[in-house]
Amino acid sequence: MEQHVTPSEDAPPPLMYRVERPVYDEAYLHTQLLHPRERSPKTIRQRLAQQLQ
Structure with a gap:
């Protein structure tokens, strides 16, 4: 005679x-995160111009 055990009886939840x-x-x-290059100056000239403003 075989005993059938359901998973809920034998195993923990x-x-x-x-x-x-x-x-x-x-x-x-x-x-801020997806397009950081678009908001930051791309060239050295643009960076200097932004710092001098």
Whole structure:
């Protein structure tokens, strides 16, 4: 005579993982992180002009 054991009787309950993620502003991500070169001067002349202003 075979005994059939269901997984819930033999194994412990599955672990539930909860990951807390910070919520970011999409506009901030777009302007600050995704396109850093667009907001910073590209050439030395542009950097000097920005510093001298």
